[in-house]
Amino acid sequence: MGTRISRAAIYDVLNAYQIPGANANLVALKAVKAIDVEDAEVILRLQLLDAYQDREQVVRQALGGAVGAIDGVEKVTIAIEWERTAQAEFKNLLPTVKKCYVIASGKGGVGKSTVASNLAVAMAALGYKVGLLDADIHGPSMGMMFGIKEGPEATPEGKIIPVEKFGLKLMSIAFLIDEDRPVIWRGPMLNKALTQFLGDVLWGDLDFLFIDLPPGTGDTQISLIQNAKVDGAVIVSTPQDVAFLDARKAIGLFQTVKVPVTGVVENMSSFVCPTCHTETQIFGHGGVKAAAQRLGLPFLGEVPIDLAIRIGGDSGVPLVAAHPDSPQTKAFMGMARELAKA
Ligand SMILES: Nc1ncnc2c1ncn2[C@@H]1O[C@H](COP(=O)(O)OP(=O)(O)OP(=O)(O)O)[C@@H](O)[C@H]1O
Numbered sequence: 001m002g003t004r005i006s007r008a009a010i011y012d013v014l015n016a017y018q019i020p021g022a023n024a025n026l027v028a029l030k031a032v033k034a035i036d037v038e039d040a041e042v043i044l045r046l047q048l049l050d051a052y053q054d055r056e057q058v059v060r061q062a063l064g065g066a067v068g069a070i071d072g073v074e075k076v077t078i079a080i081e082w083e084r085t086a087q088a089e090f091k092n093l094l095p096t097v098k099k100c101y102v103i104a105s106g107k108g109g110v111g112k113s114t115v116a117s118n119l120a121v122a123m124a125a126l127g128y129k130v131g132l133l134d135a136d137i138h139g140p141s142m143g144m145m146f147g148i149k150e151g152p153e154a155t156p157e158g159k160i161i162p163v164e165k166f167g168l169k170l171m172s173i174a175f176l177i178d179e180d181r182p183v184i185w186r187g188p189m190l191n192k193a194l195t196q197f198l199g200d201v202l203w204g205d206l207d208f209l210f211i212d213l214p215p216g217t218g219d220t221q222i223s224l225i226q227n228a229k230v231d232g233a234v235i236v237s238t239p240q241d242v243a244f245l246d247a248r249k250a251i252g253l254f255q256t257v258k259v260p261v262t263g264v265v266e267n268m269s270s271f272v273c274p275t276c277h278t279e280t281q282i283f284g285h286g287g288v289k290a291a292a293q294r295l296g297l298p299f300l301g302e303v304p305i306d307l308a309i310r311i312g313g314d315s316g317v318p319l320v321a322a323h324p325d326s327p328q329t330k331a332f333m334g335m336a337r338e339l340a341k342a
Pocket of ligand 1: 107109139140268304305306314
C-alpha cells in the first residue's frame with residue numbers, strides 16, 4: 001500500500017493559495033467545495049467566480065504543482081465549477097445616482113486616481129451634479145488630491161455626509177481608516193465593509209458618480225460592481241505594452257460581469273519640455289488608442305506627463321480646478337463631454 005495522503009497538507013496548500021487579484025485565499029473565499037482522496041489521486045472541487053476564468057491555467061498549474069508535491073500524491077484532478085456573476089442579480093445601493101462609472105486600471109500607479117479626480121472636476125464644470133468615491137482600499141489618495149483634512153460628518157442615524165469641494169461631493173474609504181494603522185480587512189470582510197459603506201453615504205441626487213476602484217481585477221472590484229449598478233467602466237493605462245496587457249485583464253473582468261467599457265484613457269502619453277517645448281515619448285505614445293480601436297472600445301483621450309498635473313495631485317487642487325484654461329484641462333473636458341454623451 002502507498003503512503004497515506006495527508007488531508008491536512010492539502011488543506012494547508014488551499015489555505016495558503018491566493019488567486020492573482022483575489023484578496024483572500026481559497027478557503028477564506030469559500031471556494032473549496034470538496035477534497036476527495038482516492039488511493040493516490042486527489043480530486044479538488046472548486047467553485048470560483050467566472051470573472052477569474054482568465055486565470056484558470058494559472059490556478060490549475062499552481063494547485064496541481066503544490067498538491068502534486070505532497071507525499072503519496074500521484075495524480076491531481078481539479079474540477080472547477082464557475083459561478084456566474086450576472087448583472088441581473090446585482091443590487092443597487094445607489095438609487096439616487098443617475099449614472100455610475102468606475103475608473104479602473106490593470107495595475108497600480110498608472111494615474112487612475114489622477115484621471116478620476118480631474119474627470120470628476122471637469123464633469124462638474126460642465127454643470128452636472130457629480131460625486132466621486134475613492135474606493136481604492138490599497139492606496140486611497142483623495143485626501144491629498146483634494147486637500148481634505150477633516151473627515152466627513154455623520155447624521156444621528158449613522159449615515160455619512162459627503163465632503164463638498166470644487167463643486168463635487170467627495171467620499172473616501174480612507175475617511176474610515178486610521179492613517180497610522182494598516183488596513184486589516186481582508187476577503188469577504190473587506191467586501192462586506194465596502195458594501196455597507198456604499199449604502200451608508202448620503203449622495204443625494206447625482207447625475208454622475210465616479211468610483212475610483214482599487215487597481216487590478218479581483219473580488220473587491222467584483223463586489224463593488226455587484227452592489228453599485230455600474231453603467232460603465234473607464235480604463236486607464238499608460239502606453240507601455242505591459243501596462244496595456246494588465247489593462248486587458250480589467251477589460252476582460254468588465255466584459256464578464258456585463259459592464260460596458262465606456263472608454264479607455266492613455267495617461268502619461270508624452271512629455272513636453274516646459275523650456276524647449278520638445279515632445280518626448282517616455283513610455284511610447286498612441287499604443288493604447290491603437291489597442292482600444294483593435295478591441296472595438298471607445299477611446300476617450302490622452303493625458304501627457306505634466307508637472308502641473310503632478311503638483312495638482314499632490315497639493316490638493318486638481319489641475320482642472322487650478323488651471324481651468326490649460327490644454328490639459330481641455331483634454332479632460334473633452335473626455336467628460338464624451339462620457340456625458342455615452
Ligand atoms: N499625467 C501625469 N503627469 C504627471 N504626473 C502624473 C500624471 N498622472 C499621474 N501622475 C502622478 O503619478 C502618481 C501616481 O498617480 P495616481 O495616484 O493617480 O495613480 P493610481 O493609478 O491611482 O495609483 P494607485 O491606484 O496605485 O494608487 C501621482 O503622484 C500623480 O500625481
